[in-house]
Amino acid sequence: MAARDPRIDTYIATSAAFARPILEHVRALVHEACPDVEETMKWGMPTFVHAGAILCGMAAFKQHASFGFWRHADVVGGERNEGMGSFGKLTSVRDLPPKRQLLTHLRKAMRLNEAGTKRPVARKAAAPRPLPDPPDDFAKALAANPAARKAYEGFPPSHRREYLEWILEAKRAETRARRIAQALEWLGEGKSRSWKYERC
Structure with missing residues (x-):
């Protein structure tokens, strides 16, 4: 079984109460699908690495959590949902796809990493909305x-x-x-x- 990064233990323990079960569930599924996954922290968030490349990552915020694949378009398809992740703003484990579907996504992401498939170049972000004057x-x-x-x-x-x-x-x-x-x-x-x- 792959080693657990103690920084991620701390991250989960200090996250909001609603987020902890989500993060623990996601972490357990990643390890189930990919027993040799490497845990690390990137950009201040728990990140999972396989075959030398990022597989997926998760995060907790004030009112939601997120979980997303590094190669979202190839794994899940379509545009990312609102909330920095592949499945939108998560407030409970029920907001995630069923376990079987998530394991399928994880194994697909693993195969992409093992094949050395490059992450597609992201499209240029739309111009930010102009900031209105204060009332x-x-x-x-x-x-x-x-x-x-x-x-x-x-x-x-x-x-x-x-x-x-x-x-x-x-x-x-x-x-x-x-x-x-x-x-x-x-x-x-x-x-x-x-x-x-x-x-x-």
Whole structure:
């Protein structure tokens, strides 16, 4: 049986409670299909290597987990689902295909690696959506708080978009006002919207 990477044990143990059964299930299936698989961490996520190439990987996030094949198009076919993986955003083991189907996919991925099949070149990503200007109430609040404004303007577009969407999603004026106040506090401390969930 292939050795288990203790870093992956730690990753699973420190993931959200809902994600742990998903990660454990996926890990067990990978080892069942490919007894000599090598475990490692790449890009901060558990990754499985076979025949000198990446076979698949998994990850846990705040509200979902993911599992995907490195050669997704050749193994599963079609475009990747929403949520960074081959099967979309996973919130329970039931969101995965049945065990038999996953084992079939894993064995196909193994054969591709063993044959030395190169991963297809990814198509150029679509141009990112333009970042909208902050709404008037948020813009005024930023203008009155130089530290928050400086942090906001220094963030990459993805971080700014997280704040904007969070504020704009508020249904009530009171909620929106509270979110703007909270955003200013976090920005004043140089924190991104998802700072609580960022791994060190």
